[in-house]
Amino acid sequence: MTEMNKTWILRARPVGEVRESDLELVEAPLAPLNEGEVRARTIYLSLDPTNRIWMSDMDAYLPPVGLGDPMRGGGLGLVTESRFGGLEPGDIVNTGLAHWSLYNTLPGAGLAKMPQLPGVPLTAFMGPIGATGMTAYFGLMDIGKPKEGETVVVSAAAGAVGSMVGQIAKIQGCRVVGIAGSDDKCKWLVETAGFDAAINYKKEDVGAMLDKHCPNGIDINFENVGGEIMDTVIARLNDFSRMPLCGLISTYNATDPVPGPYNFANLLMRRTLVKGFIVIDYYPRFAEGIQQMAQWLMEGKLKFETDVVRGLENAPSSLSRLFEGKNLGKLVVQVSEEPNRS
Amino acid sequence: MTEMNKTWILRARPVGEVRESDLELVEAPLAPLNEGEVRARTIYLSLDPTNRIWMSDMDAYLPPVGLGDPMRGGGLGLVTESRFGGLEPGDIVNTGLAHWSLYNTLPGAGLAKMPQLPGVPLTAFMGPIGATGMTAYFGLMDIGKPKEGETVVVSAAAGAVGSMVGQIAKIQGCRVVGIAGSDDKCKWLVETAGFDAAINYKKEDVGAMLDKHCPNGIDINFENVGGEIMDTVIARLNDFSRMPLCGLISTYNATDPVPGPYNFANLLMRRTLVKGFIVIDYYPRFAEGIQQMAQWLMEGKLKFETDVVRGLENAPSSLSRLFEGKNLGKLVVQVSEEPNRS
Numbered sequence: 092m093t094e095m096n097k098t099w100i101l102r103a104r105p106v107g108e109v110r111e112s113d114l115e116l117v118e119a120p121l122a123p124l125n126e127g128e129v130r131a132r133t134i135y136l137s138l139d140p141t142n143r144i145w146m147s148d149m150d151a152y153l154p155p156v157g158l159g160d161p162m163r164g165g166g167l168g169l170v171t172e173s174r175f176g177g178l179e180p181g182d183i184v185n186t187g188l189a190h191w192s193l194y195n196t197l198p199g200a201g202l203a204k205m206p207q208l209p210g211v212p213l214t215a216f217m218g219p220i221g222a223t224g225m226t227a228y229f230g231l232m233d234i235g236k237p238k239e240g241e242t243v244v245v246s247a248a249a250g251a252v253g254s255m256v257g258q259i260a261k262i263q264g265c266r267v268v269g270i271a272g273s274d275d276k277c278k279w280l281v282e283t284a285g286f287d288a289a290i291n292y293k294k295e296d297v298g299a300m301l302d303k304h305c306p307n308g309i310d311i312n313f314e315n316v317g318g319e320i321m322d323t324v325i326a327r328l329n330d331f332s333r334m335p336l337c338g339l340i341s342t343y344n345a346t347d348p349v350p351g352p353y354n355f356a357n358l359l360m361r362r363t364l365v366k367g368f369i370v371i372d373y374y375p376r377f378a379e380g381i382q383q384m385a386q387w388l389m390e391g392k393l394k395f396e397t398d399v400v401r402g403l404e405n406a407p408s409s410l411s412r413l414f415e416g417k418n419l420g421k422l423v424v425q426v427s428e429e430p431n432r433s
Numbered sequence: 434m435t436e437m438n439k440t441w442i443l444r445a446r447p448v449g450e451v452r453e454s455d456l457e458l459v460e461a462p463l464a465p466l467n468e469g470e471v472r473a474r475t476i477y478l479s480l481d482p483t484n485r486i487w488m489s490d491m492d493a494y495l496p497p498v499g500l501g502d503p504m505r506g507g508g509l510g511l512v513t514e515s516r517f518g519g520l521e522p523g524d525i526v527n528t529g530l531a532h533w534s535l536y537n538t539l540p541g542a543g544l545a546k547m548p549q550l551p552g553v554p555l556t557a558f559m560g561p562i563g564a565t566g567m568t569a570y571f572g573l574m575d576i577g578k579p580k581e582g583e584t585v586v587v588s589a590a591a592g593a594v595g596s597m598v599g600q601i602a603k604i605q606g607c608r609v610v611g612i613a614g615s616d617d618k619c620k621w622l623v624e625t626a627g628f629d630a631a632i633n634y635k636k637e638d639v640g641a642m643l644d645k646h647c648p649n650g651i652d653i654n655f656e657n658v659g660g661e662i663m664d665t666v667i668a669r670l671n672d673f674s675r676m677p678l679c680g681l682i683s684t685y686n687a688t689d690p691v692p693g694p695y696n697f698a699n700l701l702m703r704r705t706l707v708k709g710f711i712v713i714d715y716y717p718r719f720a721e722g723i724q725q726m727a728q729w730l731m732e733g734k735l736k737f738e739t740d741v742v743r744g745l746e747n748a749p750s751s752l753s754r755l756f757e758g759k760n761l762g763k764l765v766v767q768v769s770e771e772p773n774r775s
Contacts, residue, residue: 355691363708364708368701372704
């Protein structure tokens with residue numbers, strides 16, 4: 092009996108929020124492997140704000156997913172079959188830019204096998220030592236260039252990227268203020284992740300709270316959100332400040348043109364450096380980033396959370412958790428069980 | 434008989450365009466010099482877009498000029514009296530951040546004496562080898578980092594800064610497209626300054642013309658203007674493009690909040706580097722910039738124009754030439770005659 096695969100197909104370009112009818116879960120039999128290929132059963136599928144970008148027909152950093160094509164996505168997979176010399180069943184790999192599928196069939200060359208690190212759960216490879224951790228690490232270290240004693244503000248601070256940015260900045264000796272959307276998140280940021288302060292933008296006056304918590308102004312704004320919050324932070328930047336531009340999640344569902352920051356002129360006055368980046372730009376340096384983050388992780392210096400939704404069938408509906416700010420830490424869909432690795 | 438000085442005093446914060454009633458020309462007797470001071474009679478007073486910023490009570494890169502205080506400005510002055518060892522009557526100095534005055538009384542220490550360069554008129558010290566030239570040189574070379582074969586777009590291209598940016602970019606082997614506000618300016622840019630193309634934004638569809646003249650996209654946007662033109666350029670930036678943020682002249686007279694670029698998200702998608710800068714940040718490196726620009730100038734590689742208005746009394750009313758785009762090249766007020774230096 093041929094085993095069946097399940098794949099989410101993009102059927103329509105979402106207008107505003109993604110509706111379930113924009114995608115369709117399709118079953119199809121698995122084809123036999125070709126030489127050099129491996130088959131990986133998805134354990135964790137990564138859900139990220141950028142998924143929404145890929146669904147839109149806009150001039151983004153990657154071509155959009157075509158209508159009728161499998162939805163692009165990746166995560167961790169368990170190798171179940173292999174016709175590639177370097178990988179065998181039971182190995183766990185990062186599937187990279189694959190599909191929202193139960194099984195992905197991939198060229199074995201270039202697939203990264205996940206090592207087993209003492210005391211580090213598999214989900215860390217979706218967080219601090221995965222793509223979101225690398226986003227935080229390179230965006231902050233390479234663009235932000237934090238110096239001891241500086242003040243760092245990060246938006247979407249309790250998300251997978253933001254929570255790492257703040258903790259890396261603390262390791263660098265910075266004052267760190269996070270902006271997040273609930274009291275629970277703010278409590279986690281300060282009490283668990285060690286941020287100096289956190290602002291609940293849904294309840295507090297962000298400008299007034301930034302004035303309070305950043306008495307020496309803001310040297311680095313790690314931007315994940317855009318919109319009004321970004322504007323409020325830009326108004327408080329110091330001379331020669333830096334702004335790694337990582338994401339603009341508040342705008343991805345927009346159906347009308349979104350104005351840029353009203354305080355754009357302050358980027359001139361403050362001589363701010365703004366630099367857009369996408370984590371894949373840093374792929375050649377991932378080894379460096381993963382080594383450093385893994386070390387901090389094993390030293391207990393990085394706390395992380397994983398927001399787990401179960402079942403591939405729940406992938407599209409779960410994406411909204413990111414846009415509604417429901418997730419604490421890395422949002423993943425658990426598609427199949429973790430293997431016993433002990 | 435004590436000689437009289439004339440100084441423009443800022444009386445009111447302009448709302449929108451500067452009106453003559455916002456300033457007052459006041460006469461007062463010159464005080465005797467103190468030890469270490471020199472007195473310089475202004476030959477050329479520099480008029481620059483940033484003068485408008487200094488008149489506003491905004492959080493800019495320098496404190497605003499106080500109401501009742503002399504208007505800030507500088508240019509070239511002829512030393513008429515000196516109690517400073519290194520300078521003597523007849524020397525020509527750059528007065529730096531002095532006043533809109535017939536005479537400025539300045540500490541001699543740190544005043545730069547202008548050398549005599551073969552075949553180079555004095556007005557070059559207001560242009561290519563003055564502050565505007567340094568703005569162009571460092572903004573383009575240090576932030577833009579042009580590479581041979583890249584495409585550079587510059588707005589306010591026929592202005593003092595823009596015209597130098599384009600010519601320096603040509604020397605670096607780039608394709609250069611200028612955006613300016615009249616057919617005469619566009620003609621000068623292409624026929625005299627050697628730009629590859631120029632777009633008259635008052636008559637042409639800037640987006641369509643950029644598409645035509647930048648078939649390989651835009652690698653560097655040297656931004657002087659802001660507003661709709663900036664947005665149109667940002668939409669056409671290439672991956673890993675750079676945007677030296679030098680000025681936003683279209684917004685300086687605004688009385689309402691000005692939205693940032695609607696294509697702000699493209700800075701993320703294209704991984705663009707945006708860097709605000711003010712030429713005074715580069716003061717420690719001026720010698721390097723002046724040496725290079727002077728060499729190119731003497732080699733005949735830099736063409737420049739000076740837009741000369743005569744009479745200190747015309748300074749406030751002439752500032753509008755910048756905002757209406759009437760000047761070709763560096764706008765100066767000739768306050769007194771050049772000395773005979775042959």
